[in-house]
Amino acid sequence: xxxxxxxxxxxxxxxxxxxxxxxxxxxxxxxxxxxxxxxxxxxxxxxxxxxxxxxxxxxxxxxxxxxxxxxxxxxxxxxxxxxxxxxxxxxxxxxxxxxxxxxxxxxxxxxxxxxxxxxxxxxxxxxxxxxxxxxxxxxxxxxxxxxxxxxxxxxxxxxxxxxxxxxxxxxxxxxxxxxxxxxxxxxxxxxxxxxxxxxxxxxxxxxxxxxxxxxxxxxxxxxxxxxxxxxxxx
Amino acid sequence: xxxxxxxxxxxxxxxxxxxxxxxxxxxxxxxxxxxxxxxxxxxxxxxxxxxxxxxxxxxxxxxxxxxxxxxxxxxxxxxxxxxxxxxxxxxxxxxxxxxxxxxxxxxxxxxxxxxxxxxxxxxxxxxxxxxxxxxxxxxxxxxxxxxxxxxxxxxxxxxxxxxxxxxxxxxxxxxxxxxxxxxxxxxxxxxxxxxxxxxxxxxxxxxxxxxxxxxxxxxxxxxxxxxxxxxxxxxxxxxxxxxxxxxxxxxxxxxxxxxxxxxxxxxxxxxxxxxxxxxxxxxxxxxxxxxxxxxxxxxxxxxxxxxxxxxxxxxxxxxxxxxxxxxxxxxxxxxxxxxxxxxxxxxxxxxxxxxxxxxxxxxxxxxxxxxxxxxxxxxxxxxxxxxxxxxxxxxxxxxxxxxxxxxxxxxxxxxxxxxxxxxxxxxxxxxxxxxxxxxxxxxxxxxxxxxxxxxxxxxxxxxxxxxxxxxxxxxxxxxxxxxxxxxxxxxxxxxxxxxxxxxxxxxxxxxxxxxxxx
Numbered sequence: 001x002x003x004x005x006x007x008x009x010x011x012x013x014x015x016x017x018x019x020x021x022x023x024x025x026x027x028x029x030x031x032x033x034x035x036x037x038x039x040x041x042x043x044x045x046x047x048x049x050x051x052x053x054x055x056x057x058x059x060x061x062x063x064x065x066x067x068x069x070x071x072x073x074x075x076x077x078x079x080x081x082x083x084x085x086x087x088x089x090x091x092x093x094x095x096x097x098x099x100x101x102x103x104x105x106x107x108x109x110x111x112x113x114x115x116x117x118x119x120x121x122x123x124x125x126x127x128x129x130x131x132x133x134x135x136x137x138x139x140x141x142x143x144x145x146x147x148x149x150x151x152x153x154x155x156x157x158x159x160x161x162x163x164x165x166x167x168x169x170x171x172x173x174x175x176x177x178x179x180x181x182x183x184x185x186x187x188x189x190x191x192x193x194x195x196x197x198x199x200x201x202x203x204x205x206x207x208x209x210x211x212x213x214x215x216x217x218x219x220x221x222x223x224x225x226x227x228x229x230x231x232x233x234x
Numbered sequence: 235x236x237x238x239x240x241x242x243x244x245x246x247x248x249x250x251x252x253x254x255x256x257x258x259x260x261x262x263x264x265x266x267x268x269x270x271x272x273x274x275x276x277x278x279x280x281x282x283x284x285x286x287x288x289x290x291x292x293x294x295x296x297x298x299x300x301x302x303x304x305x306x307x308x309x310x311x312x313x314x315x316x317x318x319x320x321x322x323x324x325x326x327x328x329x330x331x332x333x334x335x336x337x338x339x340x341x342x343x344x345x346x347x348x349x350x351x352x353x354x355x356x357x358x359x360x361x362x363x364x365x366x367x368x369x370x371x372x373x374x375x376x377x378x379x380x381x382x383x384x385x386x387x388x389x390x391x392x393x394x395x396x397x398x399x400x401x402x403x404x405x406x407x408x409x410x411x412x413x414x415x416x417x418x419x420x421x422x423x424x425x426x427x428x429x430x431x432x433x434x435x436x437x438x439x440x441x442x443x444x445x446x447x448x449x450x451x452x453x454x455x456x457x458x459x460x461x462x463x464x465x466x467x468x469x470x471x472x473x474x475x476x477x478x479x480x481x482x483x484x485x486x487x488x489x490x491x492x493x494x495x496x497x498x499x500x501x502x503x504x505x506x507x508x509x510x511x512x513x514x515x516x517x518x519x520x521x522x523x524x525x526x527x528x529x530x531x532x533x534x535x536x537x538x539x540x541x542x543x544x545x546x547x548x549x550x551x552x553x554x555x556x557x558x559x560x561x562x563x564x565x566x567x568x569x570x571x572x573x574x575x576x577x578x579x580x581x582x583x584x585x586x587x588x589x590x591x592x593x594x595x596x597x598x599x600x601x602x603x604x605x606x607x608x609x610x611x612x613x614x615x616x617x618x619x620x621x622x623x624x625x626x627x628x629x630x631x632x633x634x635x636x637x638x639x640x641x642x643x644x645x646x647x648x649x650x651x652x653x654x655x656x657x658x659x660x661x662x663x664x665x666x667x668x669x670x671x672x673x674x675x676x677x678x679x680x681x682x683x684x685x686x687x688x689x690x691x692x693x694x695x696x697x698x699x700x701x702x703x704x705x706x707x708x709x710x711x712x713x714x715x716x717x718x719x720x721x722x723x724x725x726x727x728x729x730x731x732x733x734x735x736x737x738x739x740x741x742x743x744x745x746x747x748x749x750x751x752x
Contacts, residue, residue: 014579049656071655084650088671097667098657142653149657 003027004153004185009057011040011047018043018209020057025185025202030176032200032217033189039206041189045155048187049076061185062152075151081158083142085130091141092117092126098149116144119178136167143171147178154179154186160195172198197221249573253589256566257632260625261593261601264608265470268600271607272467286448290468293444296358297427300365304422305415307366307521308373311514315374316381317499320511326518327378332737333522334371335683337690337707340726341367342435343714344525347532347723356438364432367522369425373418380414389498403499413483420480421594424473428597430693435714445469449599453697459607466600473595480595481588529730533723540724544704549728552705556688558624560681563631567639568677572669575643576651587636594633598693602626605698612698619699626694631687635680642676682740686733 004025011018018040025031033041046052048059050071059067066074077098085094092113099109117123120140125133133141139159146154156175160168176199179186188199196203196217203220205213213220281287311330315323333341345363349355355363384407392402430446437443445465452462501507567590574583593601605622606612612622646669654668692707706729713722 049652051652051655071652072658072660074656075658076656078653078656080649080653082649084647084653086650086654086668086671088674097654097659101658101663145653145657155656 003062005058005060006048007058007060009044009047009059010055011043011052012055013043013052016040016043016209018047020044020204020211021214023204023214025187027183027185028180029201030179030186030188030199032196032203033187033206034191034193034196034203035206035212038208040209041206042157043209044206045078045157045187045189048153049078049155050074075149076153076155077146077149077151079139079142079146079154079156079159081161083130083135083138085133085138085141085145087130090127090129091122091133094130094141095144095148097145102149112148113144116148120144120174136163136171139163139171143175143178147182147184150182152184154184156186156188158189158191161191168195175199247573249569249577253566253570256562256625257589257593257629260605261629264604265596265601267608268463268466268604269470272463272470286465289443289445289448292442293427293446294472296361296365296442296444297423300362300369300426301419301422303362303366304369304426305373305419307517308370308418309377309415311370311518312374312378312381313499314510314514316378318501318507318510320507320514322511322515326514327374328737329518329522330371330374332734333526334368334374335686335690335737336368336730336733337692337710338364338368338429338431339435339692339707339710339714340529340690340730341525342431343710343719343722343726344529345436347719348525348528351528355436357442360436360438361432361442363521364436365422365426365429367525368429368432369422372421372425373415376414376418376421377411380411384410386498393498399499407499417480417483420476420483424476424595427472428469428599430597430599431711446597446599449597449603453599453603459603462603463607466603469600470596473597473600477588477592477595481591484584484587484591526730529723529726532720533727535724537724539721545706545709545725545728548704548706548709548725551703552689552707555620555624555627555703555705556685559627559631559688560684562624562628563635563684564677564680566628567632567636567680571636571639571643572665575640575646576648576669587640590636591633593629598626598630598691599697601629602694602697619702622698623694623703626698627688627691630691631684634683634687638676638679638683639673642673646672679740682736685736689729689733 005022006020006024007022009018009020016038023031033044035041043052047054050066050069054067057067058065061074061076066076086097089097092110095116096109096113099112104112114123114126117126120143122137122140122144125137125141130138130141139162143159159175160171163171172195175186175188188195190196200217203213203215203217204211205220213225308330311326314320315327320326341364345355345360345367349359349363353359389402389406392406393399397405427444428446429444430450433442433444433447434450437447445468449462449465449469452458452465501510570590574586578586605626609618609622612618650668650672651664654664659667689705690707692705692711695703695705695708696711706725709725710722710729713719713725
């Protein structure tokens with residue numbers, strides 16, 4: 001069943017127009033978004049998260065229309081290419097940040113945060129500060145922080161691109177498994193076709209703010225037209 | 235709750251209000267008024283006064299040379315500290331920054347007590363020594379930071395393709411450093427052309443008078459506000475032109491998030507690096523250390539002649555004014571930068587920085603004159619003159635503290651704020667839990683810079699309250715004016731000790747700041 005429905009989204013930002021037809025994401029599925037630089041991938045994520053105003057269109061997440069809500073009320077979590085961890089906070093505090101905002105009792109939020117430390121295989125880092133972590137460790141913390149709040153939609157803006165190959169491979173598997181197990185919906189923006197192939201079920205290819213292709217990963221792999229091929233090879 | 239993006243943006247315009255109100259009321263409107271008065275009373279006779287023509291030529295001639303020597307020395311120091319990584323480089327870096335933060339009156343006293351005892355320093359020698367001492371840290375910091383933050387891929391590629399290190403430096407590195415070299419020259423030129431005490435105490439006569447001294451004479455000695463306004467108009471014109479070029483260069487400024495430790499220009503032999511270090515330390519010792527040490531040697535001794543209750547009062551007043559200046563300037567700059575860096579786009583941010591950068595392009599005397607002409611009542615009421623001193627000092631602290639705060643906001647980045655917001659944090663929660671802990675070091679650094687400036691500032695006190703307000707720096711000025719150099723040196727030791735302590739704390743905080751790459 002489709003849990004996230006994005007319909008007729010239009011964004012106008014400093015002369016750049018993003019126009020998208022309807023898209024949907026099922027529970028536990030990941031929608032991949034590809035396209036050249038400046039095609040509107042990050043603008044799409046920022047619009048869904050509420051940092052860029054919509055000109056028109058609706059965003060329905062698990063039955064709730066969120067497009068008129070302020071970003072802090074949308075229940076959409078974000079992960080960027082850089083981890084952007086909160087300074088002066090330990091790994092455990094970073095992961096429990098969103099849980100604390102939900103008003104959970106200290107014991108409960110610590111328990112949930114420790115579960116996520118274990119899922120991300122970073123238990124030994126729980127008392128370390130942000131600047132003491134390597135790039136891969138910091139990105140795991142950023143993913144745990146975004147997923148621990150248990151929001152229905154997770155937005156991933158090139159989260160693997162700054163990592164080296166073995167780390168990338170491990171994290172791709174982990175993200176796919178965690179999204180599937182939790183029943184979240186996720187949108188993954190990437191330049192790398194391997195990210196899309198390994199993590200996503202569907203893919204949207206953007207070019208100059210418009211949808212060039214929108215289909216399942218399997219379908220696009222079997223029948224790639226020339227344009228899609230060119231973008232994927234870019 | 236539904237939100238309307240437009241009304242949200244309108245509410246956040248409130249962050250602009252304190253800055254516009256303060257700088258508008260205490261800087262832009264009084265300065266505009268002064269310029270209008272200057273234009274109204276402008277007569278070409280000012281350019282027919284041969285003495286004034288000579289003063290203009292001398293002012294900008296000495297400023298050109300002072301800026302040139304400051305940039306050459308600053309570049310040399312920055313290169314050896316950052317690229318050669320000479321021993322004790324960090325200490326030398328801090329020492330250079332401390333020197334530039336010293337009140338010019340202390341520098342004049344130090345040069346008189348050191349080089350002044352060996353040879354005659356009055357004239358060109360004294361002016362150049364004083365201005366280079368005070369200004370060489372501007373290129374040191376700007377060029378040094380540009381060397382650290384520069385993008386090194388092109389250099390690496392050129393070297394791997396067989397280009398010699400000298401050609402890489404000449405063709406690639408130097409061109410990437412160009413904006414910081416020109417910016418630092420502009421600032422050093424400006425500060426050298428508007429310095430007062432160096433010229434007053436080291437110039438040595440009418441042949442070495444600058445526009446700032448002529449302005450001081452017109453205001454304080456001849457009580458000729460008309461002539462003062464004409465001179466201020468000339469200075470403001472030059473300041474405005476320099477500000478225009480400086481702002482254009484600032485738009486090219488960016489902070490590389492990933493700095494690299496690659497060293498392309500370090501000497502292959504270790505002995506060369508050591509020799510470079512010895513040379514730099516000797517140069518710093520002679521040019522910077524010698525004047526400071528002489529103050530300590532001459533100043534520490536028999537202090538029985540000091541009036542300690544008077545000094546305590548001056549110390550407390552200095553601290554009180556500095557505290558008020560720091561609190562006020564942080565309250566004005568912080569919300570403004572928060573709004574620019576967290577709400578506005580990068581393009582809009584760079585086009586609004588001018589407001590908090592502009593005061594540094596006008597001399598303290600020009601701003602103080604503008605305020606006293608616009609609010610003539612301030613000199614008549616002591617509590618108002620105290621407010622005028624605090625306001626004038628705040629106008630000058632604002633452009634100084636915007637540097638560390640801007641760097642803090644650049645490192646904070648709006649993505650971090652977005653993440654907190656997407657996790658459910660409201661505006662206040664984001665500020666308290668994410669922004670404030672991150673900005674803490676920048677805030678402390680800004681406060682220390684503000685304290686340093688205010689503790690050594692004399693001009694605003696001299697103009698608004700010649701006898702009513704007593705500060706440590708004012709004590710030094712009065713002692714020097716009465717040729718009581720021993721008393722001046724003893725007070726300077728106390729002021730220097732407090733400033734060195736402040737800089738020790740600043741250095742420690744900067745070190746901690748560098749250790750957080752995320």
